Amino acid sequence: xxxxxxxxxxxxxxxxxxxxxxxxxxxxxxxxxxxxxxxxxxxxxxxxxxxxxxxxxxxxxxxxxxxxxxxxxxxxxxxxxxxxxxxxxxxxxxxxxxxxxxxxxxxxxxxxxxxxxxxxxxxxxxxxxxxxxxxxxxxxxxxxxxxxxxxxxxxxxxxxxxxxxxxxxxxxxxxxxxxxxxxxxxxxxxxxxxxxxxxxxxxxxxxxxxxxxxxxxxxxxxxxxxxxxxxxxxxxxxxxxxxxxxxxxxxxxxxxxxxxxxxxxxxxxxxxxxxx
Numbered sequence: 001x002x003x004x005x006x007x008x009x010x011x012x013x014x015x016x017x018x019x020x021x022x023x024x025x026x027x028x029x030x031x032x033x034x035x036x037x038x039x040x041x042x043x044x045x046x047x048x049x050x051x052x053x054x055x056x057x058x059x060x061x062x063x064x065x066x067x068x069x070x071x072x073x074x075x076x077x078x079x080x081x082x083x084x085x086x087x088x089x090x091x092x093x094x095x096x097x098x099x100x101x102x103x104x105x106x107x108x109x110x111x112x113x114x115x116x117x118x119x120x121x122x123x124x125x126x127x128x129x130x131x132x133x134x135x136x137x138x139x140x141x142x143x144x145x146x147x148x149x150x151x152x153x154x155x156x157x158x159x160x161x162x163x164x165x166x167x168x169x170x171x172x173x174x175x176x177x178x179x180x181x182x183x184x185x186x187x188x189x190x191x192x193x194x195x196x197x198x199x200x201x202x203x204x205x206x207x208x209x210x211x212x213x214x215x216x217x218x219x220x221x222x223x224x225x226x227x228x229x230x231x232x233x234x235x236x237x238x239x240x241x242x243x244x245x246x247x248x249x250x251x252x253x254x255x256x257x258x259x260x261x262x263x264x265x266x267x268x269x270x271x272x273x274x275x276x
Contacts, residue, residue: 003039003042004042006046007049008048008051009048010054012054013057014052014055014137017050017055018163020050021162026047028049028112029052030053030108031053031112032107033104034112035112052073052164053073055073063084067169068089069168069170070110070170071111072110072112072166073112074110074111075106075110076100076113077105080097080105090179091178091198092126095122114168116155117151117157119155119215122210124216125191125196125210125216127147128147128206128217129180129218130196130206131147132147132169133145133170134150134168135166137166138160138162142166148218151216153215154215176201178199179196179197179274180195180197181194181267181270192260193260193263193264193267194267195207195208196271197274198275199276205239206218207222209264211260213248214248219242221244222239222243222244222245222268223239225241236273243265
């Protein structure tokens with residue numbers, strides 16, 4: 001459980017970090033709770049770590065117009081305890097508070113989790129359901145990526161070489177409701193099934209899952225079952241029956257495919273009842 005040798009650089013700016021990433025076998029270190037365990041197992045053997053955890057421009061939460069901007073190096077605990085998040089984006093606070101343990105929440109970051117793209121991590125489902133935008137900066141400049149276009153597979157995203165997530169922009173609409181529920185693996189607290197739901201004031205419902213498949217996804221079948229309908233007992237039942245239909249579902253020693261699919265339906269029903 002000892003990593004192979006590596007060098008260390010503390011970056012003072014995003015630009016400095018991007019420049020350092022131009023070299024081969026360099027990894028970013030934010031909170032370290034995804035990277036360090038893989039290094040200990042020697043599944044990841046970078047020659048150099050570039051620490052971006054203290055870059056001031058990557059930290060903090062602010063409200064700007066009709067959206068809330070969360071810096072990529074903002075910790076899970078900072079999100080969970082933020083009053084604006086609790087009031088206007090409750091599922092973000094719920095997701096953050098459910099991650100790992102106290103140590104993980106106080107060191108792990110939202111940007112690091114999204115970039116790592118673990119198929120059972122909580123943030124992916126939340127940003128998908130929220131129609132969030134992920135901002136990345138690299139050698140070619142800054143670009144905005146829709147969360148619905150960000151995740152491509154297990155531990156795979158559309159981030160390009162030497163790109164760094166700098167912020168997450170989350171739209172906030174008056175009258176919307178949101179909730180995040182999950183069935184956690186008891187030791188790691190990763191989601192065996194995590195379900196994020198947003199209902200807007202006009203009745204549109206966004207549904208996203210993590211832990212169910214090899215990467216987080218918006219559940220188009222369940223959303224279609226609710227389209228144009230009042231959120232009541234019959235429509236909730238129809239949506240829960242449609243949950244995860246047509247999706248390749250994970251099966252492992254924690255939860256078989258049949259059980260995960262059952263959990264997806266149960267947790268969607270609970271989440272919809274909470275926002276109805």
